[in-house]
Amino acid sequence: MEPKDQPLVVALRIRPLSDAELQEGATVIAHKVGEQVLVLTDPSEDAEDPLRAHRSRERTFIFDTVFDQHASQEEVYCATTQRLVEGIISGYNATVFAYGPSGAGKTHTMLGMDAEPGIYLQTLTDLFEAIEGTRDVTDCSVSMSYFEIYNEVIRDLLNPSSGFLDLREDARGSIQIAGVTEVSTSNAQEIMQLLTKGNRQRTQEPTATNRTSSRSHAVLQVTVHQRSRGADLAEEVCVGRLFMVDLAGSERAAQTQNRGKRMKEGAHINRSLLALGNCINALSEKGGGRAQYVNFRDSKLTRLLKDALGGNSHTVMIAHISPASTCFEESRTTLLYAYRAKNIKTRVKRNLLNVSYHIAQYTDVISQLRGEIEQLKSRIEKQEKERKSEPGLPVTLSPHDAEEDSRLQMNKIRAQLVGAFREQKEMRRSLVELENTTVELHMDMSRHLLTIADWEREKTHLRAHSGQGEPEKEEAPADADGDDGESTEPHEVALAREEVNLLLAEQRKTAALKAGLERRLAHAKRKASQMEQLLPRHVSSEDQREVLRLLCRAHELEVENTELQASNLCRKNLLCQKDFVIQRYRQHRRLCERLVAEQRRRMQDRGVPVPEPLDKQYRLCSQELAEGALDHLLLLHSVMASSLRDGSVLSLSPSLGESSRDQPEDLQDLPWGTQCELPPTLLERYSDSHGSPKATPSMKLGRQDSIRPPPPLHTLLVPLTHERPGFLSRKSLAPTLRPAASPELSALRPSGEAGGSALSTQALKEMAAGTKSIALVAATRRCRAQDQEGSSGRSSRHLPEETAPDPRDRKPSATPGPSPTDRMWPGASPCRDRSVERRGGRKPSPSLTRSTQLVAEKPRGPAVEPAGESQPPAAPAKPPGRSFLPPVPTASRTKPGLSFHTDEHMLRVPEVSFTFPSATWRSSPAPSRVPVLPRDIRGRSLTPLSLCCPRLLSHMLLGFSPGPCGQSPGSDLHA
Numbered sequence: 001m002e003p004k005d006q007p008l009v010v011a012l013r014i015r016p017l018s019d020a021e022l023q024e025g026a027t028v029i030a031h032k033v034g035e036q037v038l039v040l041t042d043p044s045e046d047a048e049d050p051l052r053a054h055r056s057r058e059r060t061f062i063f064d065t066v067f068d069q070h071a072s073q074e075e076v077y078c079a080t081t082q083r084l085v086e087g088i089i090s091g092y093n094a095t096v097f098a099y100g101p102s103g104a105g106k107t108h109t110m111l112g113m114d115a116e117p118g119i120y121l122q123t124l125t126d127l128f129e130a131i132e133g134t135r136d137v138t139d140c141s142v143s144m145s146y147f148e149i150y151n152e153v154i155r156d157l158l159n160p161s162s163g164f165l166d167l168r169e170d171a172r173g174s175i176q177i178a179g180v181t182e183v184s185t186s187n188a189q190e191i192m193q194l195l196t197k198g199n200r201q202r203t204q205e206p207t208a209t210n211r212t213s214s215r216s217h218a219v220l221q222v223t224v225h226q227r228s229r230g231a232d233l234a235e236e237v238c239v240g241r242l243f244m245v246d247l248a249g250s251e252r253a254a255q256t257q258n259r260g261k262r263m264k265e266g267a268h269i270n271r272s273l274l275a276l277g278n279c280i281n282a283l284s285e286k287g288g289g290r291a292q293y294v295n296f297r298d299s300k301l302t303r304l305l306k307d308a309l310g311g312n313s314h315t316v317m318i319a320h321i322s323p324a325s326t327c328f329e330e331s332r333t334t335l336l337y338a339y340r341a342k343n344i345k346t347r348v349k350r351n352l353l354n355v356s357y358h359i360a361q362y363t364d365v366i367s368q369l370r371g372e373i374e375q376l377k378s379r380i381e382k383q384e385k386e387r388k389s390e391p392g393l394p395v396t397l398s399p400h401d402a403e404e405d406s407r408l409q410m411n412k413i414r415a416q417l418v419g420a421f422r423e424q425k426e427m428r429r430s431l432v433e434l435e436n437t438t439v440e441l442h443m444d445m446s447r448h449l450l451t452i453a454d455w456e457r458e459k460t461h462l463r464a465h466s467g468q469g470e471p472e473k474e475e476a477p478a479d480a481d482g483d484d485g486e487s488t489e490p491h492e493v494a495l496a497r498e499e500v501n502l503l504l505a506e507q508r509k510t511a512a513l514k515a516g517l518e519r520r521l522a523h524a525k526r527k528a529s530q531m532e533q534l535l536p537r538h539v540s541s542e543d544q545r546e547v548l549r550l551l552c553r554a555h556e557l558e559v560e561n562t563e564l565q566a567s568n569l570c571r572k573n574l575l576c577q578k579d580f581v582i583q584r585y586r587q588h589r590r591l592c593e594r595l596v597a598e599q600r601r602r603m604q605d606r607g608v609p610v611p612e613p614l615d616k617q618y619r620l621c622s623q624e625l626a627e628g629a630l631d632h633l634l635l636l637h638s639v640m641a642s643s644l645r646d647g648s649v650l651s652l653s654p655s656l657g658e659s660s661r662d663q664p665e666d667l668q669d670l671p672w673g674t675q676c677e678l679p680p681t682l683l684e685r686y687s688d689s690h691g692s693p694k695a696t697p698s699m700k701l702g703r704q705d706s707i708r709p710p711p712p713l714h715t716l717l718v719p720l721t722h723e724r725p726g727f728l729s730r731k732s733l734a735p736t737l738r739p740a741a742s743p744e745l746s747a748l749r750p751s752g753e754a755g756g757s758a759l760s761t762q763a764l765k766e767m768a769a770g771t772k773s774i775a776l777v778a779a780t781r782r783c784r785a786q787d788q789e790g791s792s793g794r795s796s797r798h799l800p801e802e803t804a805p806d807p808r809d810r811k812p813s814a815t816p817g818p819s820p821t822d823r824m825w826p827g828a829s830p831c832r833d834r835s836v837e838r839r840g841g842r843k844p845s846p847s848l849t850r851s852t853q854l855v856a857e858k859p860r861g862p863a864v865e866p867a868g869e870s871q872p873p874a875a876p877a878k879p880p881g882r883s884f885l886p887p888v889p890t891a892s893r894t895k896p897g898l899s900f901h902t903d904e905h906m907l908r909v910p911e912v913s914f915t916f917p918s919a920t921w922r923s924s925p926a927p928s929r930v931p932v933l934p935r936d937i938r939g940r941s942l943t944p945l946s947l948c949c950p951r952l953l954s955h956m957l958l959g960f961s962p963g964p965c966g967q968s969p970g971s972d973l974h975a
């Protein structure tokens with residue numbers, strides 16, 4: 001079923017003025033106008049003040065519904081939550097959360113009072129009624145749990161003695177509270193009794209603003225499992241989850257006059273609410289079309305509400321405010337957040353278990369095998385009985401006793417074997433969950449390390465400038481007072497360092513858990529195999545042997561099933577990482593566009609004549625922007641990514657094994673290996689410089705049973721031409737991971753290649769149109785590299801990045817030579833070709849081989865003959881098909897073997913190969929290689945050429961300093 005975009009429903013409730021507020025002489029400043037509008041008046045603004053005379057004191061906010069002090073509990077419920085009930089019993093997730101400052105009425109709305117029950121009871125009553133209506137066609141079970149998040153720890157309110165609980169993400173990506181009490185219930189009253197019991201355990205304390213202030217976020221989770229009662233063998237189970245959250249109130253420390261424990265609670269509450277606010281901000285920007293990374297990991301609350309805010313859930317937010325003039329600031333902040341939350345969109349999808357065809361098929365086979373086992377068992381028993389009842393047989397014979405003994409013994413061992421298999425299954429599941437956590441931690445770690453790396457680079461840049469006394473010094477804030485930047489480290493960097501330490505600790509914890517689990521699994525496997533060896537001695541009949549054989553087969557299938565789920569998870573995680581990279585790239589691209597415009601403007605302002613090569617680069621850049629070529633690529637990625645997520649393009653076919661076996665050996669490999677360690681990550685760089693642990697266990701290779709995390713972000717950019725052996729069963733992962741790691745490359749393969757993700761000629765042409773400018777830039781670069789090779793004096797092993805002139809200071813030169821932009825970018829230099837030569841002895845990359853083969857098979861068509869620099873630009877020969885090379889003179893020097901051409905049925909696009917010489921760049925001292933170039937705000941060097949190359953940009957976004965030839969991660973770029 002297609003996921004649907006749903007906007008968050010945001011309602012606002014204004015409570016009546018409290019006695020305390022009346023005593024303080026507070027006036028009403030929040031007024032409901034119509035059904036959806038709220039007007040808030042600023043009491044502090046002085047109408048007499050001439051400076052403010054023309055400013056409106058009134059601010060208007062529009063919400064889905066606004067309730068004033070006269071609204072009843074029922075009205076609030078009907079207008080906000082009632083509509084969710086139907087969705088929950090159809091297998092959709094739903095969340096209702098009450099938000100607002102302390103004492104604004106959240107608990108009143110959610111829990112209410114006996115006479116006026118709140119949303120909890122009303123929702124549950126309707127839910128049970130609806131379930132009753134479906135009893136004829138479905139089997140339904142409802143369970144609930146009730147817990148609180150207090151000071152960043154989770155406590156079970158139904159069983160407070162169980163200690164602190166952990167948040168986990170299960171294999172399907174939904175958040176679970178490990179070890180929380182789940183009570184099966186059959187009616188709403190029962191749940192209310194449990195809630196009342198649980199509420200007594202909830203942390204409540206009197207504060208200055210509320211006599212019964214809830215100091216924790218309370219979460220009531222209700223899960224509805226529905227099993228269809230069809231005649232079909234394949235059962236359909238849908239699971240709807242409802243979260244009802246009563247958040248703790250935000251508060252201002254000064255206003256609450258809290259001290260000691262209360263103050264610490266307040267800090268935790270505010271921290272988690274701040275994290276929630278940040279997520280709302282980021283998500284609302286996303287909803288408004290601006291990409292933002294949303295950090296749900298900042299607090300337990302946001303991790304828990306991840307689905308509610310940005311994932312699979314119908315969500316209702318009920319914001320609360322007091323109408324009192326004394327609460328203006330809190331009300332204003334709450335209204336702003338709630339208003340922003342209106343932009344958030346979630347993607348709701350029905351939670352159907354066993355919907356995935358291949359998994360359903362395995363489950364079917366397992367249940368069939370189980371059925372056969374039962375049949376065979378009953379046949380054995382029947383035979384035994386018949387034999388006993390046969391009149392001619394002696395009643396008690398010692399051989400029979402022995403046989404009986406052996407049978408009993410076998411049954412015992414068989415029961416043990418089944419138990420051991422089940423235990424293994426559980427452990428494998430837990431391992432998958434742990435792997436998921438590891439991957440999440442890994443992603444967060446990468447993000448924080450990027451922040452730190454950015455800052456380190458910026459610091460180096462500032463230091464370099466302060467040392468040289470360049471004009472930019474004035475623009476660099478850290479230099480203004482001669483500060484080297486240490487003391488002005490931004491807050492987010494300090495936070496990132498803190499987070500890295502926390503994440504390291506969590507990684508160690510997860511790794512320890514995983515190691516323990518792996519040991520237990522290995523032990524369980526040894527035990528099971530001993531039993532398997534023992535069993536044949538007790539097998540006395542062919543039927544028994546058959547039973548055992550089927551038992552083992554069922555176990556094997558279960559293992560494969562888990563493996564499939566794990567590979568699915570892995571694929572999803574890879575996609576998430578790619579999305580992250582793309583988000584960063586988009587941000588950076590916008591910055592680059594601004595920089596290019598600014599550079600041009602300055603050059604024009606100062607009357608600096610633009611040298612021809614640079615002008616050409618500018619034109620290429622504008623052409624690319626105008627054509628939206630990069631957007632095409634991004635769109636292509638999104639399309640591929642979403643279809644991969646939905647499994648519509650690359651669903652794991654039942655004949656997975658065969659299809660992957662059919663693939664060439666190199667296609668079955670994964671982008672990161674089994675026999676060697678992962679490439680060095682940012683963490684290692686961080687660890688090197690900070691003396692922290694060298695590498696986390698998650699970076700090391702796991703064992704066969706474990707599912708490894710995806711590679712660090714930068715390795716995701718390595719196309720699969722740089723392959724190493726896989727860690728999971730290649731059979732199950734190869735077809736899944738390859739396209740996820742490089743969807744655009746996979747998509748660009750001619751139809752029929754690489755495992756059947758065939759695309760129409762039209763689609764391929766459209767994609768090619770999207771890439772043509774990039775191809776052109778690549779071709780131009782290649783020509784320059786050739787030129788540089790040709791001119792002996794200019795061939796450079798070490799590019800003089802440090803001495804590269806600032807473009808603003810550059811004088812136009814009469815002598816044609818390599819453009820400064822070429823020198824700035826190692827990938828565009830002749831060194832690149834040398835690096836290719838160096839690798840000449842190795843096996844050529846499959847993509848390159850494939851491209852070359854394709855070119856060899858067909859006439860070269862539009863490929864243009866090489867021409868010397870001194871020759872006038874030759875007009876490109878008219879190709880038989882449509883040429884993707886526009887008639888730009890530089891393109892005339894494109895290497896013939898890597899041209900772009902197409903015919904009626906086939907598009908050939910050379911693949912871009914991008915490898916990281918990991919061993920070399922790890923040890924290079926980054927600061928010494930910071931070139932003096934135009935920079936972005938973070939101090940990264942930018943060139944107009946680099947602006948045109950998305951791969952290079954992504955590369956830069958990931959924080960690697962371009963280094964000398966052969967050492968930079970990007971130096972092997974060849975297109």
Ligand SMILES: Nc1ncnc2c1ncn2[C@@H]1O[C@H](COP(=O)(O)OP(=O)(O)OP(=O)(O)O)[C@@H](O)[C@H]1O
Nearest residue numbers: 015016102103104105106107108210213214248249
């Ligand atoms: N709509 C309402 N009608 C009548 N009384 C209300 C209403 N909303 C809140 N109140 C009263 O206001 C007081 C504070 O409300 P409540 O405890 O629900 O606030 P809260 O937002 O949950 O605060 P905290 O975050 O500190 O727990 C309570 O005495 C409650 O009965």
